[in-house]
Amino acid sequence: MRHNWWRWLLGLVILLGVSWPAYTWTKANIKTLKSAGRTRMAPVIMVPGSSASQNRFDDLITELGKETPQRHSVLKLTVQTDGKIKYSGSIRQNDNQPFIIVAFADNKDGQANIDKQAVWLNTAFKALVKTYRFNHFRALGHSNGGLIWTLFLERYLKQSPKVRIDRLMTIAAPFNMESTSTTTKTSMFKELYQYRRGLPNGLTAYSIAGTENYTSDGTVPYNSVNFGKYIFQDQVKHFTEITVTGANTAHSDLPQNKQIVSLIRQYLLDETVSSKIRKQNQRQLKN
Amino acid sequence: MSIIKKVAQTLLSWEDWLNKRRYYHALRETLTLLFPFVLIGAFISVFNQACFQKNGFLNQIYRLSHWVPGFSQFGIYTGMLSQTVNGVIAVVAAFAAANFAVRASRRDNLLAGLTAALSFCLLNFDYRNTAKMGQVTASQFLTPNLGSQGIFLALLVGLITGWLFNHLATKPHNHQLIETQHHLLSRAKDNWLPIAVTLVLFSLISYGVSFMSKNGLNGLFYLVFQLPFSNLSGVLIPIFSATLLSNLFWVIGIIGPIDFSGNSSVSTVQNLEYALQHGSAWGAPNPITLHTVFDSFANVGGPGMTLALVIAILWRSRNQDLRTVAKASWFPSLFNFNQPLLVGLPIMFSPILAIPFLLAPLASLIITWTALKLQLMPPVVYPVSRTMPGFLIGWLGTGGDWRALFVSGLNLAVATAIYLPFVLLANQTVERGETYAS
Numbered sequence: 223m224r225h226n227w228w229r230w231l232l233g234l235v236i237l238l239g240v241s242w243p244a245y246t247w248t249k250a251n252i253k254t255l256k257s258a259g260r261t262r263m264a265p266v267i268m269v270p271g272s273s274a275s276q277n278r279f280d281d282l283i284t285e286l287g288k289e290t291p292q293r294h295s296v297l298k299l300t301v302q303t304d305g306k307i308k309y310s311g312s313i314r315q316n317d318n319q320p321f322i323i324v325a326f327a328d329n330k331d332g333q334a335n336i337d338k339q340a341v342w343l344n345t346a347f348k349a350l351v352k353t354y355r356f357n358h359f360r361a362l363g364h365s366n367g368g369l370i371w372t373l374f375l376e377r378y379l380k381q382s383p384k385v386r387i388d389r390l391m392t393i394a395a396p397f398n399m400e401s402t403s404t405t406t407k408t409s410m411f412k413e414l415y416q417y418r419r420g421l422p423n424g425l426t427a428y429s430i431a432g433t434e435n436y437t438s439d440g441t442v443p444y445n446s447v448n449f450g451k452y453i454f455q456d457q458v459k460h461f462t463e464i465t466v467t468g469a470n471t472a473h474s475d476l477p478q479n480k481q482i483v484s485l486i487r488q489y490l491l492d493e494t495v496s497s498k499i500r501k502q503n504q505r506q507l508k509n
Numbered sequence: 510m511s512i513i514k515k516v517a518q519t520l521l522s523w524e525d526w527l528n529k530r531r532y533y534h535a536l537r538e539t540l541t542l543l544f545p546f547v548l549i550g551a552f553i554s555v556f557n558q559a560c561f562q563k564n565g566f567l568n569q570i571y572r573l574s575h576w577v578p579g580f581s582q583f584g585i586y587t588g589m590l591s592q593t594v595n596g597v598i599a600v601v602a603a604f605a606a607a608n609f610a611v612r613a614s615r616r617d618n619l620l621a622g623l624t625a626a627l628s629f630c631l632l633n634f635d636y637r638n639t640a641k642m643g644q645v646t647a648s649q650f651l652t653p654n655l656g657s658q659g660i661f662l663a664l665l666v667g668l669i670t671g672w673l674f675n676h677l678a679t680k681p682h683n684h685q686l687i688e689t690q691h692h693l694l695s696r697a698k699d700n701w702l703p704i705a706v707t708l709v710l711f712s713l714i715s716y717g718v719s720f721m722s723k724n725g726l727n728g729l730f731y732l733v734f735q736l737p738f739s740n741l742s743g744v745l746i747p748i749f750s751a752t753l754l755s756n757l758f759w760v761i762g763i764i765g766p767i768d769f770s771g772n773s774s775v776s777t778v779q780n781l782e783y784a785l786q787h788g789s790a791w792g793a794p795n796p797i798t799l800h801t802v803f804d805s806f807a808n809v810g811g812p813g814m815t816l817a818l819v820i821a822i823l824w825r826s827r828n829q830d831l832r833t834v835a836k837a838s839w840f841p842s843l844f845n846f847n848q849p850l851l852v853g854l855p856i857m858f859s860p861i862l863a864i865p866f867l868l869a870p871l872a873s874l875i876i877t878w879t880a881l882k883l884q885l886m887p888p889v890v891y892p893v894s895r896t897m898p899g900f901l902i903g904w905l906g907t908g909g910d911w912r913a914l915f916v917s918g919l920n921l922a923v924a925t926a927i928y929l930p931f932v933l934l935a936n937q938t939v940e941r942g943e944t945y946a947s
Binding site: 248255 | 566779788892898908909
């Protein structure tokens with residue numbers, strides 16, 4: 223009986239020794255969560271280029287789905303000219319990294335339109351934050367989508383002060399529009415340059431250029447993509463330019479180009495990719 | 510009373526009958542043989558996941574990472590141990606199952622076991638990747654399937670191999686204390702047919718499956734078994750049936766189509782956001798989810814409320830075998846690792862223990878659901894870790910609500926009460942054994 227008595231006491235002591243620190247831990251944990259919570263959900267928001275619909279990235283998503291272990295659900299938004307949003311698709315439960323595609327009913331090219339599209343992106347973005355309550359995200363922009371993102375980050379992200387951007391990747395974004403010159407500055411570039419101080423300091427940005435020949439991907443001049451450095455350099459934490467050459471490097475093929483898909487996986491999605499792909503990406507970085 | 514006795518008698522005689530089936534018996538023997546390895550694996554898992562992981566329970570509450578020297582090294586080392594010991598347990602299971610299946614019929618058990626282990630590896634070979642590379646040098650095994658996830662398939666492979674050996678090997682095997690080369694070669698000669706048939710059979714199955722599933726036969730299995738759990742809404746019945754089905758899978762060795770679903774689902778995130786904004790868990794938007802009900806209240810000691818089983822055994826059982834296993838397994842069970850109990854008692858493939866294993870979580874679900882519906886306690890909204898002792902999850906996950914702790918305690922008591930009669934049945938076996946002996 224005496225023997226048993228000791229055991230009960232020991233059990234009680236252990237129980238208290240676990241419960242009390244556990245209780246203080248959970249209280250402290252709640253406190254830290256309250257002050258600076260990073261939500262578990264962190265969507266990847268994609269913006270297509272001009273004249274492209276919300277289905278622009280379907281090929282890319284299929285291509286990503288072939289390789290990635292994680293399945294991403296897809297939500298597509300089209301912002302109407304009056305700021306109303308049409309939704310299609312849904313975000314699966316348990317999916318912490320859904321793909322959200324924001325397209326615009328008016329998707330024409332040109333500086334005036336890009337300015338408008340950045341405002342629409344802001345409308346959609348705020349609606350998304352309100353619905354899904356995420357406070358960090360990753361961004362992908364193809365072509366003018368990259369310009370829209372840049373403008374949005376410079377001017378409108380401030381309106382959602384609790385939300386931070388983890389990474390931005392632009393694919394063939396013509397920061398100097400269709401100009402092939404290394405010196406002439408278009409007014410689009412001037413606008414992006416003017417607001418560059420608004421870019422979040424902690425941003426990690428990747429700009430990918432595709433080249434069919436030595437000067438362009440057939441649509442966007444390499445020099446125009448290269449103008450991104452004047453905007454991002456010294457403004458953000460990391461800015462990396464990557465040039466992809468070879469098969470399927472025409473402007474519209476770029477999002478589903480195999481090399482770019484693997485770059486997206488490694489740098490934007492931050493996946494653990496196989497050493498083979500990593501090697502291949504690294505080889506490219508040396509160029 | 511007599512009805513209960515009758516039911517008990519029926520159950521016992523049924524188990525007796527089952528135990529006399531050769532392959533069933535081999536299955537149970539295999540599980541018990543695996544016990545020491547699974548036990549060590551569970552202890553390693555506790556050290557790795559509860560102590561040396563960033564979100565491990567003991568690390569969090571004692572801030573181990575701040576004062577234990579070489580914390581990250583320990584993390585890597587125990588992680589490696591866990592992956593190696595737990596990572597190939599299914600291969601061992603395949604070996605043992607075939608070994609036991611042929612021993613009774615005096616066939617070559619060692620060769621049968623080796624063949625089964627090889628066959629199981631063949632079955633989990635990444636043909637798809639190899640085919641892509643165009644050469645066999647870049648080959649890989651589907652390593653996730655070789656761990657505890659693969660136990661069901663491993664047992665199946667072992668038993669099928671055993672069956673093939675029993676039917677294809679013609680000569681009985683003579684055990685020799687000191688082996689000679691001559692005898693070893695004659696063993697090979699006697700058994701070449703079952704060895705070849707087994708290997709060819711499983712490699713062909715594996716190759717065929719590789720056209721359908723990226724993760725081998727096991728991946729196909731899990732894909733099918735996960736189907737019922739893909740769309741779980743916030744009502745009781747789906748959670749109820751999902752829990753029942755999931756636990757049933759555990760009993761037959763298909764481990765965790767729905768494991769601890771964690772803090773990741775959107776509903777959980779929404780709950781957390783709500784609670785952080787309002788400073789309280791009351792009125793969270795999704796009070797009833799798999800996480801708030803099943804993870805937090807019906808998973809004490811692992812699936813099947815197995816901590817209650819440990820308590821029931823240590824409290825009242827006089828069966829020495831049960832006591833031995835329970836004494837060794839209570840510690841991992843505190844942190845929700847119940848694999849030692851599953852294979853040691855064993856709960857797996859045991860008709861008697863399967864009943865409370867399925868019923869106890871359901872009782873907990875009902876109690877928890879009632880308490881949430883009547884708003885007797887707030888739902889679990891704050892993050893909890895997988896290794897948090899089950900009976901504390903409700904309390905800690907609600908931010909220290911005493912009513913939630915009470916509900917957890919009640920659940921544990923009810924579960925113990927459900928397990929108790931079945932544990933006492935085992936006492937009868939002991940008494941019968943004693944009367945036979947005397």
